[in-house]
Amino acid sequence: MSCRHLALAALGILLLSPSASRALDQSNDFSPPVIEGGDTAEGKPIAKKFTTIIIPWVNFERTDIAQVIGFLRNKSKALDPEHIGVKFRLAVPPDSDSKPSGHQRQVGLTLEDEPIGHVINYVCVETELDYKIADGTVVLYPAESQQERDARIAVILKKFRTIIIPNVNFQKLDIAAVADFLTVKSKELDPEHTGITFVLRLPPENSEHSPYTREISMNPHDASIKDVLDQIQQQTNLIFTFHAKEVVFGLPETGGPTLIRNHPSLPLPPPDRIL
Numbered sequence: 153m154s155c156r157h158l159a160l161a162a163l164g165i166l167l168l169s170p171s172a173s174r175a176l177d178q179s180n181d182f183s184p185p186v187i188e189g190g191d192t193a194e195g196k197p198i199a200k201k202f203t204t205i206i207i208p209w210v211n212f213e214r215t216d217i218a219q220v221i222g223f224l225r226n227k228s229k230a231l232d233p234e235h236i237g238v239k240f241r242l243a244v245p246p247d248s249d250s251k252p253s254g255h256q257r258q259v260g261l262t263l264e265d266e267p268i269g270h271v272i273n274y275v276c277v278e279t280e281l282d283y284k285i286a287d288g289t290v291v292l293y294p295a296e297s298q299q300e301r302d303a304r305i306a307v308i309l310k311k312f313r314t315i316i317i318p319n320v321n322f323q324k325l326d327i328a329a330v331a332d333f334l335t336v337k338s339k340e341l342d343p344e345h346t347g348i349t350f351v352l353r354l355p356p357e358n359s360e361h362s363p364y365t366r367e368i369s370m371n372p373h374d375a376s377i378k379d380v381l382d383q384i385q386q387q388t389n390l391i392f393t394f395h396a397k398e399v400v401f402g403l404p405e406t407g408g409p410t411l412i413r414n415h416p417s418l419p420l421p422p423p424d425r426i427l
Contacts, residue, residue, distance in 0.1 A: 189285030202269030210263040220259045243293040312378040324367040353402040
């Protein structure tokens with residue numbers, strides 16, 4: 153990777169949002185990153201390919217985004233043991249209809265031996281795009297503006313304060329079950345019935361990279377979601393980051409979900425904000 157793109161990577165990890173956040177840890181100990189649509193039956197195989205298909209060499213010099221996507225489509229198929237690869241689709245308006253400021257259609261990037269998921273994240277950083285998995289295809293679309301992102305996060309933060317859970321009784325409850333409980337309860341108690349979706353971006357329980365407590369114990373009454381999250385943080389080494397409409401549990405030392413570009417579960421671009 154060139155010095156320029158090392159700098160780009162560092163900048164991306166600090167600034168990114170749309171789903172990314174995605175310190176790039178390529179360890180096989182980690183589950184595939186968080187990508188929107190990556191947790192569905194058809195999305196999981198694609199999310200896995202994002203970490204297992206390694207591109208030996210990438211050298212884009214002011215290459216149009218459509219050509220970049222064509223290259224990745226062909227390369228992923230050639231390098232996939234199943235010869236299926238990854239399907240891509242650009243859902244981007246013509247240049248004349250897109251955002252006038254800072255929205256690049258060309259990519260300048262040199263990378264060596266990178267998972268295809270990392271390559272896509274770098275591409276999205278340069279072109280201000282986000283991506284998701286839909287109908288078995290990775291769809292690239294314009295990233296939301298900072299104003300839109302702030303508004304989205306403000307809605308979640310308001311729910312943190314206003315959704316009150318009457319009774320919480322966790323007795324050495326696994327963190328995955330805690331996340332499920334909060335997701336279900338927040339939707340049940342939210343007047344709009346949209347709630348908050350909590351997801352995990354954690355290494356396996358028996359991994360050497362798992363220096364955190366998986367079991368949570370607490371028994372508060374009339375506690376806000378924020379109160380519950382505060383207690384979880386006091387008992388664990390976990391952090392919470394925002395990706396799309398989800399709140400992701402992750403590890404600070406690995407960036408947790410910080411390699412995910414405003415999305416749900418796949419590797420790279422960083423989170424909107426850390427609690």
